[in-house]
Each structure stands twice: as C-alpha cells, then as structure tokens.
Amino acid sequence: MFRIKDAKVSLKFYQDILGMELIHESPGGDFTNYFLAFPEEGKEHLSEEEKAARKFQREGVLELCHNWGTESDPDFKGYANGNEEPGRGFGHIAISVDDVEAECKRLDSLGVRFKKRPEEGRMRHIAFIYDPDNYWIEIVPSGGKKGEKGM
The missing domain is CATH 3.10.180.10 (2,3-Dihydroxybiphenyl 1,2-Dioxygenase, domain 1)
Incomplete structure (x- = not known):
C-alpha cells in the first residue's frame, strides 16, 4: 500500500x-x-x-x-517513500512494458519525473520514475506480447 x-x-x-x-x-x-x-x-x-x-x-x-x-494541509510534508531516511526499507514497485524505451519517451512527453532513464547507469534495459508522492516505479521489459502492460 x-x-x-x-x-x-x-x-x-x-x-x-x-x-x-x-x-x-x-x-x-x-x-x-x-x-x-x-x-x-x-x-x-x-x-x-x-x-x-x-x-x-x-x-x-x-x-x-x-x-x-x-491534500489541503500546507504543513504536510508527505510520507516516507522507503528509499531515504527516515523510513528506509521499502524500495519500489515495478511495471512491465513491451518496449521500455518507447514507454519512457511517452512518459517523458507527459512530464513524468525520472529517477533513472534506460541510458543511465549500468542497467540499460530498465528505468525508474517517480509517482506524485515520490514513490519509485521501475519500468522493466515484459518479454510478452506486443502492447502488454502489467505489474
């Protein structure tokens, strides 16, 4: 949750x-x-x-x-996303897509913030995005049928 x-x-x-x-x-x-x-x-x-x-x-x-x-509390700073102190422990969820690079281009065009793009780092076949509450979402290749998305 x-x-x-x-x-x-x-x-x-x-x-x-x-x-x-x-x-x-x-x-x-x-x-x-x-x-x-x-x-x-x-x-x-x-x-x-x-x-x-x-x-x-x-x-x-x-x-x-x-x-x-x-949503209307100006002093509310958000929840720990599990990737930084305090509250380190939980990492992220992942979604699988047919084409990581194409999905990243689509997400980029929609203004989604990235933690890691496919061309960054050693793992070139994945990406990480942030949701509105700064939870990390990993984008991984599905290896499935064209157009599939899933968790």
Missing part, C-alpha cells in the same frame, strides 16, 4: 499516465483506500457483476491510502 497526499492527483497519475483502472474504492473513518490494476486482457466480455466478484483475484493490484485533509 502507498500512502498518498492527494487522491485526485495520484488517481490521475495511475489511471491517465500509467493506464490502470480503479477497481474498488473503500472509504473508512477518515481515509479512503483505492485499489487499481491494469485492464485484464480477454476479460472485456465479463459483466460488471462478474468483474466485481473477481476484482481481488487479479494480478498486480495496487492499493493507495488517502488520509482525508492531507
């Missing part, structure tokens, strides 16, 4: 930039959990009821937790 500052900003990033879909929203006392996943290939024919019944049986479901009010 990623703790997020602003649900609107994060949902826009994961849906509009990365292509995930919101599969479930669960409001609690003073927070909301959002569950996202990439569209399932070959499942377009399922009814909404069938999709709802299997929403947590999918691969690569990402949970975002938004504590209400953080």
Whole structure:
C-alpha cells in the first residue's frame, strides 16, 4: 500500500499516465483506500457483476491510502517513500512494458519525473520514475506480447 497526499492527483497519475483502472474504492473513518490494476486482457466480455466478484483475484493490484485533509494541509510534508531516511526499507514497485524505451519517451512527453532513464547507469534495459508522492516505479521489459502492460 502507498500512502498518498492527494487522491485526485495520484488517481490521475495511475489511471491517465500509467493506464490502470480503479477497481474498488473503500472509504473508512477518515481515509479512503483505492485499489487499481491494469485492464485484464480477454476479460472485456465479463459483466460488471462478474468483474466485481473477481476484482481481488487479479494480478498486480495496487492499493493507495488517502488520509482525508492531507491534500489541503500546507504543513504536510508527505510520507516516507522507503528509499531515504527516515523510513528506509521499502524500495519500489515495478511495471512491465513491451518496449521500455518507447514507454519512457511517452512518459517523458507527459512530464513524468525520472529517477533513472534506460541510458543511465549500468542497467540499460530498465528505468525508474517517480509517482506524485515520490514513490519509485521501475519500468522493466515484459518479454510478452506486443502492447502488454502489467505489474
């Protein structure tokens, strides 16, 4: 689970930039959990009821937790992303794409911030981007069918 500052900003990033879909929203006392996943290939024919019944049986479901009010709190500095002190430990998530270089060009054209581009460093076949809350997302080659995306 990623703790997020602003649900609107994060949902826009994961849906509009990365292509995930919101599969479930669960409001609690003073927070909301959002569950996202990439569209399932070959499942377009399922009814909404069938999709709802299997929403947590999918691969690569990402949970975002938004504590209400953080989006408008000028003193809120964000959460630890796990890659720096304090709170070092968690590293990142990864998504697989058919063509890392093409995906990086697309992400670059959309203004996504990069931690590492494919041409940087020793590992030339991967990239890292930041989400709106500075969590790292690794972009790796899928080795799968053309056009596939997944977690």
